[in-house]
Amino acid sequence: MISLIIDGKQVQVEEGKTVLEAAKSIGIDIPTLCHDPRLKPHGSCRICVVEIEGAKSGLTTSCTAPVSEGMNVSTESEKVVNARRDILDLMLANHPLDCMTCQQAGKCTLQDLCYKYDVKESSFKGDKKKFEIDDSNNFYYSDQEKCILCGKCVYVCSELQCTNAINFSERGFDTHIAAPFEEKLETSTCVSCGNCVSVCPVGALVPKSKEKFRYWETKPVRTTCSYCGVGCQMDLLVKYDKVVEVQPAMGPSNEGLLCVKGKFAFNFVNHPDRLKTPLLKKDGEFVEITWDEAYNVIAEKMNSTKENFGPDSIAGLTSARCTNEENYLMQKLMRAVIGTNNADHCARL
Amino acid sequence: MKSIAELEKIQRESLTKVNIRRIKQGKNTIGSEESFNTEDGVRSHVLVCAGTGCTSSKSLEILKKLEKEIEKYNLKDEIKIVKTGCFGFCEAGPIIVVYPEGTFYSHIKVEDVEKITEEHLLNGNIVKDLLFKGSIKEDEIVPINEVDFYKKQKRMALRNCGLINPEDVKEYIALDGYKALAKALSEMTPEEVIEEVKNSGLRGRGGGGFPTGLKWGFTANAVDDEKYVACNADEGDPGAFMDRSILEGDPHSLIEAMAIAGYAVGAELGYVYVRAEYPIAVERLQIAIDQAREIELLGKNIFGTDFNFDMEIRLGAGAFVCGEETALINSIEGKRGMPRPRPPFPANKGIFNKPTLLNNVETYANVPEIILKGAEWFANIGTERSKGTKVFALGGKINNTGLLEVPMGTTLRDVIYEVGGGIPKNKDFKAVQTGGPSGGCIPSDYLDTAIDYDNLIELGSMMGSGGMIVMDEDNCMVDIARFFLDFTVEESCGKCTPCREGTKRMLELLDKITSGEGEMEDIDKLESLANTIKSSSLCGLGQTAPNPVLSTLKYFRHEYEAHVKEKTCPAGNCQDLLTYFITDGCKGCTLCAKACPVNAISGKTKTQHIINTEICIKCGACMEKCPFDAIIKK
Numbered sequence: 001m002i003s004l005i006i007d008g009k010q011v012q013v014e015e016g017k018t019v020l021e022a023a024k025s026i027g028i029d030i031p032t033l034c035h036d037p038r039l040k041p042h043g044s045c046r047i048c049v050v051e052i053e054g055a056k057s058g059l060t061t062s063c064t065a066p067v068s069e070g071m072n073v074s075t076e077s078e079k080v081v082n083a084r085r086d087i088l089d090l091m092l093a094n095h096p097l098d099c100m101t102c103q104q105a106g107k108c109t110l111q112d113l114c115y116k117y118d119v120k121e122s123s124f125k126g127d128k129k130k131f132e133i134d135d136s137n138n139f140y141y142s143d144q145e146k147c148i149l150c151g152k153c154v155y156v157c158s159e160l161q162c163t164n165a166i167n168f169s170e171r172g173f174d175t176h177i178a179a180p181f182e183e184k185l186e187t188s189t190c191v192s193c194g195n196c197v198s199v200c201p202v203g204a205l206v207p208k209s210k211e212k213f214r215y216w217e218t219k220p221v222r223t224t225c226s227y228c229g230v231g232c233q234m235d236l237l238v239k240y241d242k243v244v245e246v247q248p249a250m251g252p253s254n255e256g257l258l259c260v261k262g263k264f265a266f267n268f269v270n271h272p273d274r275l276k277t278p279l280l281k282k283d284g285e286f287v288e289i290t291w292d293e294a295y296n297v298i299a300e301k302m303n304s305t306k307e308n309f310g311p312d313s314i315a316g317l318t319s320a321r322c323t324n325e326e327n328y329l330m331q332k333l334m335r336a337v338i339g340t341n342n343a344d345h346c347a348r349l
Numbered sequence: 350m351k352s353i354a355e356l357e358k359i360q361r362e363s364l365t366k367v368n369i370r371r372i373k374q375g376k377n378t379i380g381s382e383e384s385f386n387t388e389d390g391v392r393s394h395v396l397v398c399a400g401t402g403c404t405s406s407k408s409l410e411i412l413k414k415l416e417k418e419i420e421k422y423n424l425k426d427e428i429k430i431v432k433t434g435c436f437g438f439c440e441a442g443p444i445i446v447v448y449p450e451g452t453f454y455s456h457i458k459v460e461d462v463e464k465i466t467e468e469h470l471l472n473g474n475i476v477k478d479l480l481f482k483g484s485i486k487e488d489e490i491v492p493i494n495e496v497d498f499y500k501k502q503k504r505m506a507l508r509n510c511g512l513i514n515p516e517d518v519k520e521y522i523a524l525d526g527y528k529a530l531a532k533a534l535s536e537m538t539p540e541e542v543i544e545e546v547k548n549s550g551l552r553g554r555g556g557g558g559f560p561t562g563l564k565w566g567f568t569a570n571a572v573d574d575e576k577y578v579a580c581n582a583d584e585g586d587p588g589a590f591m592d593r594s595i596l597e598g599d600p601h602s603l604i605e606a607m608a609i610a611g612y613a614v615g616a617e618l619g620y621v622y623v624r625a626e627y628p629i630a631v632e633r634l635q636i637a638i639d640q641a642r643e644i645e646l647l648g649k650n651i652f653g654t655d656f657n658f659d660m661e662i663r664l665g666a667g668a669f670v671c672g673e674e675t676a677l678i679n680s681i682e683g684k685r686g687m688p689r690p691r692p693p694f695p696a697n698k699g700i701f702n703k704p705t706l707l708n709n710v711e712t713y714a715n716v717p718e719i720i721l722k723g724a725e726w727f728a729n730i731g732t733e734r735s736k737g738t739k740v741f742a743l744g745g746k747i748n749n750t751g752l753l754e755v756p757m758g759t760t761l762r763d764v765i766y767e768v769g770g771g772i773p774k775n776k777d778f779k780a781v782q783t784g785g786p787s788g789g790c791i792p793s794d795y796l797d798t799a800i801d802y803d804n805l806i807e808l809g810s811m812m813g814s815g816g817m818i819v820m821d822e823d824n825c826m827v828d829i830a831r832f833f834l835d836f837t838v839e840e841s842c843g844k845c846t847p848c849r850e851g852t853k854r855m856l857e858l859l860d861k862i863t864s865g866e867g868e869m870e871d872i873d874k875l876e877s878l879a880n881t882i883k884s885s886s887l888c889g890l891g892q893t894a895p896n897p898v899l900s901t902l903k904y905f906r907h908e909y910e911a912h913v914k915e916k917t918c919p920a921g922n923c924q925d926l927l928t929y930f931i932t933d934g935c936k937g938c939t940l941c942a943k944a945c946p947v948n949a950i951s952g953k954t955k956t957q958h959i960i961n962t963e964i965c966i967k968c969g970a971c972m973e974k975c976p977f978d979a980i981i982k983k
Binding site for chain 1: 668670685687689690692838839840841842843844845846847849850851852853854857874877878881883884885886887892
């Protein structure tokens with residue numbers, strides 16, 4: 001264990017932890033924009049700088065600095081706060097000031113930090129980057145004018161999603177995120193998983209929402225994605241009992257990632273055509289019945305079929321949308337209750 | 350090569366072929382008591398500079414013409430033409446040097462070749478009017494090494510540049526080449542090699558000045574199944590070209606040093622990262638690698654030991670930031686050239702996450718000398734904390750533009766006035782910018798500072814890769830800062846916020862000030878932003894980018910204030926703040942009016958002309974044309 005002092009408080013953490021992690025462990029919140037514990041630390045945004053006593057050169061990014069014995073860290077010293085203000089000032093100087101109408105408002109880290117550090121407007125009046133919004137993708141917009149180049153989208157795409165659809169293009173002030181050869185996202189190798197959208201701290205990557213809502217109007221409802229058996233954890237953002245967006249949650253099987261279906265294909269939930277009860281065909285017409293009625297019909301039919309034609313006249317086919325446990329139970333039902341080995345799964349077809 | 354005896358044999362055979370060039374130089378450090386025998390029948394060596402500078406002034410055509418002439422007069426057996434690397438004295442190029450006399454011909458044109466051949470090579474009379482002017486001292490013709498530019502120099506990293514044919518490994522071997530590698534492999538353990546480098550006090554010549562031996566030690570101590578040595582030849586500082594010159598003039602010294610480094614740290618593969626804008630350097634290095642492989646100085650079981658080593662070249666695609674070690678490593682791996690945070694340091698996790706030793710070309714070039722002559726010999730040169738010599742690329746307002754190598758501790762004054770020959774047109778020295786875009790400007794008060802890593806940092810500048818740009822009274826220091834910022838804005842990789850966004854805003858503030866629209870608070874803003882960028886940027890590029898501004902603010906704040914308060918440029922340089930006037934020295938010759946592209950000048954013949962300042966675009970064409978110096982700007 002390594003002991004160090006952060007803002008006057010003694011803290012002990014394991015060797016190899018970063019200053020950021022050590023601070024977090026004692027409830028000291030160092031602001032970050034580009035940090036994501038799942039990614040290799042890359043230290044791009046510099047907002048998490050801290051002052052380390054005796055450090056040779058300037059300030060240190062807490063997200064990349066490993067702790068060392070006897071370290072004395074100040075996370076909100078005057079020097080640190082001034083640097084953070086300057087960095088926010090610089091970001092704001094190259095960012096549209098349209099928070100009023102920005103979809104990200106309320107969930108924007110840049111907004112939160114400018115509020116925290118009292119940066120009302122930029123003190124620099126100069127060039128601003130100009131890009132057209134790329135709306136070619138069916139599920140999200142990419143607005144490079146709002147991008148602060150934290151790089152999370154790029155690294156999530158390459159390190160976690162392993163798609164490598166986007167990267168930095170050009171350099172210096174002209175740097176922006178692009179698909180190879182500046183192709184539109186729709187024609188790139190992007191698989192629309194939306195993991196970049198989920199991690200974007202500002203309004204540069206936002207979902208194409210069907211609803212107008214503000215994040216503070218929604219409440220998250222933790223659930224398991226129903227699209228397949230992986231069991232990704234997600235938060236449905238719900239406004240007035242209507243799902244308006246999906247955010248990935250840190251579940252053990254998905255670690256904050258989702259696929260295109262989990263992230264974007266949630267409109268069926270509130271769709272008028274959605275089946276909510278079992279249907280039974282009576283006199284050539286489907287009519288709604290209760291689940292109890294439905295189970296009775298299924299049980300009766302199974303028993304009579306088994307009696308008349310033998311167990312092998314029945315087959316069970318399960319779905320990839322079921323969980324492992326459900327699939328297990330299905331074959332158990334076939335083998336132990338019906339008495340047949342006719343059990344199969346759509347993934348084999 | 351199976352044994353050291355083989356190397357010695359090649360040296361004995363080759364020495365006679367280069368001896369003729371050593372006589373005047375008095376290079377008695379070479380070899381043992383090997384005599385100065387020369388090749389039978391050969392009476393002269395004609396060295397033609399084929400470095401990038403001279404090549405661009407047609408030195409290869411000169412070389413061809415010379416070959417034709419030699420053939421014409423049937424002198425082939427008596428006179429040997431040698432294509433060399435850079436002599437360093439680029440201002441005097443294209444350069445031809447004739448040995449054994451050491452005759453130094455400068456500014457040679459293709460049409461001068463006939464004269465040199467006929468009069469000098471055939472008849473033995475030196476062509477006086479083609480000589481470098483400084484090689485005539487008190488009516489006597491002195492050899493090249495006694496010319497002022499070379500006299501005060503101590504050439505170690507550049508020891509073979511302009512002396513040997515870089516495309517012939519045997520010439521390198523003749524001058525003790527690969528002997529250091531032989532010594533390391535046969536007489537020293539890897540630990541002893543590292544100890545020797547540590548004791549020499551050698552520090553990184555690429556900019557940071559980190560102790561080289563320590564770096565070698567870290568890489569040697571890192572535990573992994575594979576390690577690499579790498580060379581940073583992505584020389585990017587504007588005006589600096591020492592690494593290019595070493596690659597062009599003495600590529601084997603790099604190969605030898607990297608092999609020694611490989612032995613010391615336990616690596617079998619070396620990468621040289623060279624910028625693609627150095628085609629000649631790349632070509633010669635490849636030739637050298639091929640030759641070294643051919644005689645098995647690269648490959649398996651070098652000198653019959655169990656040490657294997659080979660090298661590969663990787664080309665940079667023109668990004669300045671790839672001179673930063675972690676960006677360079679990314680680029681070698683095929684990734685975008687952007688720096689990585691440190692730690693982990695390359696010594697532990699470098700190329701492909703393997704321990705990697707990364708040094709600059711000039712640093713490596715010193716290594717064979719250290720191994721051969723010993724740490725103590727090296728440590729005797731230089732200052733207490735900066736040992737050895739340093740190569741500088743001298744440019745700007747200086748008479749002797751070029752590359753020079755002097756012991757650490759030489760004063761700025763000696764470099765500028767003794768070696769550099771002072772400022773042209775007797776103008777006053779104003780400042781010298783060291784360390785390129787990462788360095789700072791040092792004013793005349795500090796001309797007697799002994800150049801070493803620490804002194805330069807103390808003055809708010811740095812050694813950098815050794816760029817040295819001299820400025821005179823006509824240089825506006827605000828504009829100089831603006832020039833360097835313009836460079837870093839272009840070259841920022843775009844990864845971290847302070848560098849990407851901050852340098853751009855600094856440049857905008859400087860533009861505002863130099864165009865006369867600055868306010869006093871802009872100067873404070875500039876300074877405070879500079880300090881934030883310095884303290885919070887990710888890599889060396891961003892951390893040092895504000896240096897030109899901070900150092901000029903420190904020493905020349907009054908110039909900034911003059912631009913803001915009085916809306917004038919004291920050096921008469923910032924066009925927006927200047928007005929052109931015609932004084933009563935005007936004779937009415939009308940030349941200025943004819944030269945003016947916007948017809949802003951009026952006046953009758955033989956009467957004083959007037960410039961309409963509303964129309965004038967301040968191009969300065971009139972001033973250039975005026976034969977009476979009657980046009981002034983202020």
